[in-house]
Amino acid sequence: MILRTCLSGLAATGVCVLATWGTGGGTPEETGLLKASSLAKEAVLPHAAPVKLASRQGGGFMIPVPHAGGPGFVADIDGVALAVDTDGDGKTEEKVKGAGGTVTLKGKNAEGKAFVYTVRIAPGDGGWVMTPAMTMAGKVAGVDVKLVDMNCDGVFNEIGVDAMMTGAGAASYVSEVASLAGKLFDVSIAAGGTTVTAKPHDGKAGTLNLAKAWKSDGADLVSAIVVSADGKKSFQLAGAKNGLLVPEGEYRLAAGFAKKGSESVKVRGGEGMKPLTVEADKATTLSWGGPVEVDFTFSITKDVLTVPTNLKYLGAAGEEYFEFKPDTKSPLIIVTDTESKAVVKEGRFGGC
Numbered sequence: 001m002i003l004r005t006c007l008s009g010l011a012a013t014g015v016c017v018l019a020t021w022g023t024g025g026g027t028p029e030e031t032g033l034l035k036a037s038s039l040a041k042e043a044v045l046p047h048a049a050p051v052k053l054a055s056r057q058g059g060g061f062m063i064p065v066p067h068a069g070g071p072g073f074v075a076d077i078d079g080v081a082l083a084v085d086t087d088g089d090g091k092t093e094e095k096v097k098g099a100g101g102t103v104t105l106k107g108k109n110a111e112g113k114a115f116v117y118t119v120r121i122a123p124g125d126g127g128w129v130m131t132p133a134m135t136m137a138g139k140v141a142g143v144d145v146k147l148v149d150m151n152c153d154g155v156f157n158e159i160g161v162d163a164m165m166t167g168a169g170a171a172s173y174v175s176e177v178a179s180l181a182g183k184l185f186d187v188s189i190a191a192g193g194t195t196v197t198a199k200p201h202d203g204k205a206g207t208l209n210l211a212k213a214w215k216s217d218g219a220d221l222v223s224a225i226v227v228s229a230d231g232k233k234s235f236q237l238a239g240a241k242n243g244l245l246v247p248e249g250e251y252r253l254a255a256g257f258a259k260k261g262s263e264s265v266k267v268r269g270g271e272g273m274k275p276l277t278v279e280a281d282k283a284t285t286l287s288w289g290g291p292v293e294v295d296f297t298f299s300i301t302k303d304v305l306t307v308p309t310n311l312k313y314l315g316a317a318g319e320e321y322f323e324f325k326p327d328t329k330s331p332l333i334i335v336t337d338t339e340s341k342a343v344v345k346e347g348r349f350g351g352c
């Protein structure tokens with residue numbers, strides 16, 4: 001039996017730029033200076049689970065952002081609240097209560113330079129957890145660039161872990177090659193996210209397009225992140241209607257997000273999804289999206305259709321759709337007879 005559905009049911013900072021010249025045949029380099037800024041609520045980031053507070057030697061917890069006074073900022077449970085050391089002196093000054101809130105940490109790095117770091121802390125599964133609440137923002141090669149420390153460890157340059165937004169739109173993962181205004185640059189990022197140096201990429205490249213042939217019934221493709229086979233290069237292609245220039249090689253779909261009004265769904269590469277091969281000076285287009293299908297076993301007792309809840313919703317290219325929101329509105333399940341094509345039963349999960 002086949003389940004078939006379409007995606008219609010989808011549940012400020014100052015900057016300075018330093019121009020230098022590289023050693024590679026007079027190739028220009030540009031270094032952008034980035035400063036701390038708040039993370040917009042509407043920012044679309046790669047999929048990531050909240051991060052648990054780190055344990056500290058001798059007991060208790062800490063926010064693992066290194067500073068001149070130690071490996072992190074002390075955090076101790078105080079009844080139903082969490083007490084946090086915000087200035088790095090080892091004593092707690094601020095409490096996070098209830099559903100959680102943001103805390104701003106201030107300290108000096110190993111070089112003695114002052115920094116600020118803002119993180120959101122909230123009760124989570126099995127304890128208190130953290131999510132990013134800030135970016136390092138500025139301009140690089142004339143393009144707005146923002147970095148997000150996805151694992152809340154005070155480091156902004158971890159390839160394939162942290163996030164990077166270039167211009168408008170959703171973020172990709174931090175990558176050793178970035179697309180800035182449609183041109184490719186090799187990028188080097190300081191650990192603290194304070195500088196990004198960009199040098200024109202001189203490797204072979206082709207065009208990859210994930211926006212042109214994505215099919216849905218009224219839903220917008222907000223994010224479509226690919227990662228190279230070696231994990232070192234990542235690009236966000238949802239807004240690139242004419243495709244995006246990327247280094248040649250193989251890529252996989254790592255994360256995506258689609259939205260229609262208040263309904264949304266996340267996307268990732270399915271187990272059977274083929275890699276995307278980009279050849280030099282050639283264009284590669286992915287045909288994907290709806291209709292979404294899945295094979296499943298079921299039983300019918302009187303008027304009740306029983307279907308396992310751990311279904312995998314797979315798109316036209318083998319991509320997987322998950323975390324439909326609102327979660328009380330799953331895609332419509334239509335059970336059809338494979339021979340007669342007659343509808344046997346239809347319905348939705350009460351949550352998915």
